Amino acid sequence: MATDSVARDAAGPNAESVFGPARRRIGEKAIAVVLFAAAATSVVITVGIVISLAGETLTFFADKAVSVSSFMTGAQWTPLFSDPQFGIRPLVQGTLIITGIALVVAVPLGIGTAAFLSEYASPRVRSALKPTLELLAGVPTVVFGYFALTFFTPSILKGLLGMDVSVFNGLAGGIIVGVLIVPTVASVAEDAMSAVPQSLREGAYGLGASRRQVTVRVVVPAALSGITAGIVLGASRAVGETMVVLIAAGQVPTTSLDPRGPMQTMTAFIGATGKGDVPTGSTGYEAIFAVGFALFLITLILNTISIRFVRRYRQVYE
């Protein structure tokens, strides 16, 4: 990155100062403006997201006479009942439990995969493993939902492990979401481990350390901020994952902490409510935006943290 901007600076001002302003062709400036407009579209999209979510969310709080505090802490989420309750806690709790289960699965798998790829795998094994992980990342999530509902719950959880789970349950949703985010965690963590300078490894080898000791005591601590970034990014993906939980975890908002029963996440609520033709301005329609806004804020915070951590290891080693 650094060399990039240096090269650009060198090409820019120097050429211009030698040949005069590079405005010889009509339209050079216009092209730059058009390209800038294209790049600025992404900012417009973000602004669109924020305005559309925030606007309807405000109407939601005003219209339904819901106070922000009862929205955040209320234990009942029944927006479509005749006596509607708008406590988002069941949805947040469902999201947290499923994300928690997903991380329990994805953190060891992701870090183990990253360490294996970065420290042990031969180039041939790497070149076979990496595309397979990309393949895993490329499978549509609706397919994982199908797998969780029709295979994982009945055959693994009930059949193999003999657990007493309901047809729709948070456990299957969480575990499959965990598998889903393994490539995310692994690829960010592996980038960080590969960025650890070879000299650190060689120093440890020189002191008589084995490869395991180098991996566990040198590479992993040195790559910790990158590994953290991967985990946080994985958490953000788990929070935002919709299809698996919508299909396999059920559509019942609950305050029960038992993952063997059905639970509803924020994303699943949005999906389940938006499925039908919700009329604009109806309670369900506005509730989608309020929950969506909360979801957007949570993932935005997680992404920002993740970007910070990546920047930290880049500053140290690159």
Next chain:
Amino acid sequence: MTSAEAASRPVSEVLGVPPAARTVRDRSFVLLLATLTSVALIVLAVLLVDTAIDGLPQLSLSFLTSFPSAFPAKAGIESAITGTLWLMGVVTFVIVPLGVASALYLEEFADGSRWWNRIIEVNIQNLAAVPSIVYGILGLAYIVRGPLSLGRTVLAGGLTLALVVLPVVIITSREALRAVPPSIKEGALALGATRWQAIWRQILPASIPGIATGVILSISRAIGETAPLILVGAATFVAFNPTGLDSPFTALPLQIFSWISQPDDQFRLLAAAAIIVLLVLLVLLNAVAIRLRNRHQQRW
């Protein structure tokens, strides 16, 4: 910081255990890592086999050329396939110019020290990680209804999916542009080309394979997306092919979701068959992308 700590630890602490005990631990550690690595791959394999067992018996020419039906035996996915193809068209039409132009601006024109350029950069990074269902909400509020009011049409669905994958296209296109060595551009500039001439005749042609790879991978992500389409509200029971951009539509992932949601097991098997069709389509797209990457990418 942590690296310095690791490096400055006393020898005894780095070594820890006496050498004899090490080999056993070392071997079991490799075994542990290999096991952890293989879990996700095993799940993927089981998923594929299970889907194949459920779905392959349902696959037939009439399944591919029939419309959805209330009777599982008559139901098919023709309208879902054509809907997905239409969506791919719209997505491609939007993301190629917009994504490449954004990438060109950020790589070749933007002065990274300006605050507005930094905002654009950070913003794209963040957009890439926004959950796709949030784009669905945006699509519902601004594209299906609100300012654009396109209704539940092919165009609305395609635009929403394009928004979901636009950040990915921008990021991969930037990487492709960055892979062209600066000496190429400097050579062109030294021969008197303007900045745009250097970009249009040298940098862009050299980076086309990389950009195309990124575009294809983005399209394959887009056609597997289900959550945004649920909100943008493609109807799931569409017994006709889309006739144009303003036509109602369904798509493969939506049809799959709709069949999974049916209590009748027979429909779930149809979902498995549709999943196979979707996965085959994705594998084909990815194969094209990998071929492009391996065949045409220049090594400098």
